[in-house]
Amino acid sequence: MTDAPDVGELSPPQRTLMGPGPSPVHPRVLKAMSTPLVGHLDPSFVDIMDETQELLRYAFRTDNEWTIPVSGTGSAAMEAAIGNLTEPGDTFLAPTNGYFGDRMAEMARRAGGEVVRVDAPWGEPLDPADVADAFAEHQPDVFGFVHAETSTGAKQTNVPELTDIAHEHDALVIADTVTSLGGVELRVDEWGIDAAYSGPQKCLSCPPGASPLTLNDDAMDKVLSREEDPRSWYLDLSLLEGYWGDERAYHHTAPVSNVYALREALRLVAEEGIEARWERHERVAGALKAGVEAMGLGLNPEDDYWLPSLNAVRVPAGVEDGDVIDYVLDHYDLEIASGLGALEGDVFRIGCMGHGARPENVTLVVAALADAFDALGADVDAAAGLAATREALREQ
Amino acid sequence: MTDAPDVGELSPPQRTLMGPGPSPVHPRVLKAMSTPLVGHLDPSFVDIMDETQELLRYAFRTDNEWTIPVSGTGSAAMEAAIGNLTEPGDTFLAPTNGYFGDRMAEMARRAGGEVVRVDAPWGEPLDPADVADAFAEHQPDVFGFVHAETSTGAKQTNVPELTDIAHEHDALVIADTVTSLGGVELRVDEWGIDAAYSGPQKCLSCPPGASPLTLNDDAMDKVLSREEDPRSWYLDLSLLEGYWGDERAYHHTAPVSNVYALREALRLVAEEGIEARWERHERVAGALKAGVEAMGLGLNPEDDYWLPSLNAVRVPAGVEDGDVIDYVLDHYDLEIASGLGALEGDVFRIGCMGHGARPENVTLVVAALADAFDALGADVDAAAGLAATREALREQ
Numbered sequence: 001m002t003d004a005p006d007v008g009e010l011s012p013p014q015r016t017l018m019g020p021g022p023s024p025v026h027p028r029v030l031k032a033m034s035t036p037l038v039g040h041l042d043p044s045f046v047d048i049m050d051e052t053q054e055l056l057r058y059a060f061r062t063d064n065e066w067t068i069p070v071s072g073t074g075s076a077a078m079e080a081a082i083g084n085l086t087e088p089g090d091t092f093l094a095p096t097n098g099y100f101g102d103r104m105a106e107m108a109r110r111a112g113g114e115v116v117r118v119d120a121p122w123g124e125p126l127d128p129a130d131v132a133d134a135f136a137e138h139q140p141d142v143f144g145f146v147h148a149e150t151s152t153g154a155k156q157t158n159v160p161e162l163t164d165i166a167h168e169h170d171a172l173v174i175a176d177t178v179t180s181l182g183g184v185e186l187r188v189d190e191w192g193i194d195a196a197y198s199g200p201q202k203c204l205s206c207p208p209g210a211s212p213l214t215l216n217d218d219a220m221d222k223v224l225s226r227e228e229d230p231r232s233w234y235l236d237l238s239l240l241e242g243y244w245g246d247e248r249a250y251h252h253t254a255p256v257s258n259v260y261a262l263r264e265a266l267r268l269v270a271e272e273g274i275e276a277r278w279e280r281h282e283r284v285a286g287a288l289k290a291g292v293e294a295m296g297l298g299l300n301p302e303d304d305y306w307l308p309s310l311n312a313v314r315v316p317a318g319v320e321d322g323d324v325i326d327y328v329l330d331h332y333d334l335e336i337a338s339g340l341g342a343l344e345g346d347v348f349r350i351g352c353m354g355h356g357a358r359p360e361n362v363t364l365v366v367a368a369l370a371d372a373f374d375a376l377g378a379d380v381d382a383a384a385g386l387a388a389t390r391e392a393l394r395e396q
Numbered sequence: 397m398t399d400a401p402d403v404g405e406l407s408p409p410q411r412t413l414m415g416p417g418p419s420p421v422h423p424r425v426l427k428a429m430s431t432p433l434v435g436h437l438d439p440s441f442v443d444i445m446d447e448t449q450e451l452l453r454y455a456f457r458t459d460n461e462w463t464i465p466v467s468g469t470g471s472a473a474m475e476a477a478i479g480n481l482t483e484p485g486d487t488f489l490a491p492t493n494g495y496f497g498d499r500m501a502e503m504a505r506r507a508g509g510e511v512v513r514v515d516a517p518w519g520e521p522l523d524p525a526d527v528a529d530a531f532a533e534h535q536p537d538v539f540g541f542v543h544a545e546t547s548t549g550a551k552q553t554n555v556p557e558l559t560d561i562a563h564e565h566d567a568l569v570i571a572d573t574v575t576s577l578g579g580v581e582l583r584v585d586e587w588g589i590d591a592a593y594s595g596p597q598k599c600l601s602c603p604p605g606a607s608p609l610t611l612n613d614d615a616m617d618k619v620l621s622r623e624e625d626p627r628s629w630y631l632d633l634s635l636l637e638g639y640w641g642d643e644r645a646y647h648h649t650a651p652v653s654n655v656y657a658l659r660e661a662l663r664l665v666a667e668e669g670i671e672a673r674w675e676r677h678e679r680v681a682g683a684l685k686a687g688v689e690a691m692g693l694g695l696n697p698e699d700d701y702w703l704p705s706l707n708a709v710r711v712p713a714g715v716e717d718g719d720v721i722d723y724v725l726d727h728y729d730l731e732i733a734s735g736l737g738a739l740e741g742d743v744f745r746i747g748c749m750g751h752g753a754r755p756e757n758v759t760l761v762v763a764a765l766a767d768a769f770d771a772l773g774a775d776v777d778a779a780a781g782l783a784a785t786r787e788a789l790r791e792q
Contacts, residue, residue: 034426035406036426037411037413072467079630253469
């Protein structure tokens with residue numbers, strides 16, 4: 001048995017987080033994290049819960065009563081959505097166009113679902129015609145799609161068409177909005193999404209730990225009329241309804257500090273205005289995009305599907321992705337990430353999310369990349385990149 | 397659709413948290429919560445993970461390599477333990493002597509287990525003879541017990557006897573140590589516990605959000621040789637092994653800030669020394685116990701099973717529990733809690749946990765209760781209570 005370990009004071013390096021998340025946290029949100037706690041059943045916490053739910057509805061563009069933070073990271077909210085809406089024997093239609101579509105399929109399988117797939121290449125959105133074909137062939141009960149694929153940097157377009165197809169077949173639609181909520185246009189109600197989940201550490205710039213989830217009445221009706229309980233007690237929304245609903249009954253101890261932080265992060269969204277925030281992400285990420293394109297590096301997805309919050313930038317000839325990532329971390333305390341799954345080694349994933357979507361951050365990214373490419377011997381026009389980003393920012 | 401909600405600055409009341417948790421958080425831990433984040437795959441975070449694991453092993457009194465914080469609140473760690481160690485068709489033996497034994501049973505059922513029970517009255521520990529009988533009758537594969545029952549204030553004694561019985565029958569033992577870790581004597585390795593889970597917001601005085609879990613090799617062997625995947629992807633320990641083990645592969649985004657905070661809370665444990673910390677809890681809670689007993693209020697469990705971290709104090713004649721709880725909240729910003737389940741209305745649950753286990757806190761509790769009983773007309777000797785607590789603290 002060990003003696004008391006001698007562990008020093010917490011002093012992590014000061015990073016600029018421009019990977020796929022966590023993104024840079026606003027100082028006001030960090031301050032909220034350090035607020036002394038009240039109990040999770042305290043009368044004052046009920047108000048905080050109400051306010052957080054109201055702010056979440058605003059960010060999701062929904063009137064769904066059933067809109068809550070799940071006590072865990074984004075994958076917990078994801079499994080809450082999938083595990084509660086998939087009953088054993090249900091057919092679940094999941095996309096093949098990215099890493100997180102595969103995760104959806106895996107979670108649906110564990111929930112007892114029969115998983116069928118609708119295909120699109122990595123980096124492309126689903127084609128509504130393919131979704132219609134998949135519905136005709138498989139008659140799925142639940143259809144999941146990824147609005148903002150963090151692995152490919154592609155945005156799903158034509159969302160209302162997809163939800164129309166699903167509803168014509170009486171299926172429920174689950175949207176993965178982990179990398180879009182608060183940064184990229186998302187209209188849950190108008191677009192007919194029945195359930196959407198997200199993470200706080202992307203475009204909301206909040207530390208991970210309490211993760212947004214919203215369900216409309218159709219989705220909640222299914223949850224509350226299941227024949228068999230969901231397989232997770234922790235994520236059982238019919239039980240959570242007792243805590244986040246009118247009753248406020250004890251289920252589990254809510255992550256009080258993470259709710260404080262999420263509330264503050266969502267206040268920042270409300271202060272800025274959700275449309276203005278979407279516009280800022282597109283504008284600032286556009287300057288990043290202009291910069292890397294001027295250096296001669298393409299983005300992985302086509303412009304039509306470009307996801308401002310997550311830029312999948314092709315690795316230029318002459319360098320290894322890992323060397324570039326290490327270089328900018330070592331020289332600039334700057335985090336960017338490698339590709340995931342099928343795109344591993346082919347792209348850098350550069351986030352432009354929330355508090356990270358600022359001119360100074362994307363300027364640093366382009367300058368640091370330019371330096372890295374120069375130092376490591378990649379054949380790119382570094383100076384052109386910097387100029388293009390500067391120009392794009394000036395025009396704004 | 398709502399306009400941007402106008403939600404004010406976060407300003408919760410300043411409570412003294414002496415309920416069943418969350419407990420008062422040490423200022424150093426609050427400060428850790430507000431530390432700017434690094435990425436969950438940052439090389440510097442690997443060191444922080446290693447240190448947190450080392451500190452967790454120290455607090456659990458274990459050498460188990462597989463010792464991690466689960467990304468969720470205590471119930472997530474609970475379901476991780478139960479859901480991974482219970483395969484469909486396994487027989488799971490759970491106790492009937494408290495609220496959290498019932499929760500164990502419910503989670504085991506959802507994992508596909510056949511649940512059988514071993515009985516003891518609420519407020520009493522399991523008798524090893526009854527456990528032996530239950531093993532002879534049911535031959536369970538997994539045996540769960542609650543070391544510190546937060547609903548009854550009773551401590552399970554004779555733990556090594558229980559684990560011996562289980563191991564004679566080749567069963568694995570899961571211990572709920574939510575309200576004991578870091579506050580009440582707990583020796584995972586010496587006592588033969590195969591898996592134990594806890595919460596950070598009890599005797600570790602850390603905000604909820606990342607919850608301790610430890611498994612020995614026998615337990616992990618079972619997890620890694622399951623025939624069927626666990627029903628939760630999020631809590632699948634074979635996948636988490638990729639992140640917290642040597643590989644450091646991405647599974648989900650760890651709650652970085654909560655890990656920072658847990659690390660700092662565990663540093664405080666290491667600085668104080670785990671045995672000294674157990675002794676402090678017993679000493680300070682003893683002064684609380686002396687006070688309420690001198691007022692004529694019994695504790696629910698017998699002295700032999702008294703749990704210093706959670707004092708289940710009988711509600712005196714002449715008052716309603718809710719009126720007293722509201723009174724001390726209104727007049728003293730002091731949180732204590734009502735009974736849970738079978739003891740609802742019969743007891744107050746008064747925590748004495750971690751940073752809350754200090755003379756000033758228990759003195760406030762006894763003084764506030766004395767005032768409440770006096771104001772609300774309960775027939776107790778309030779002055780005697782205060783004197784007894786004062787005496788007990790002076791003797792120390």
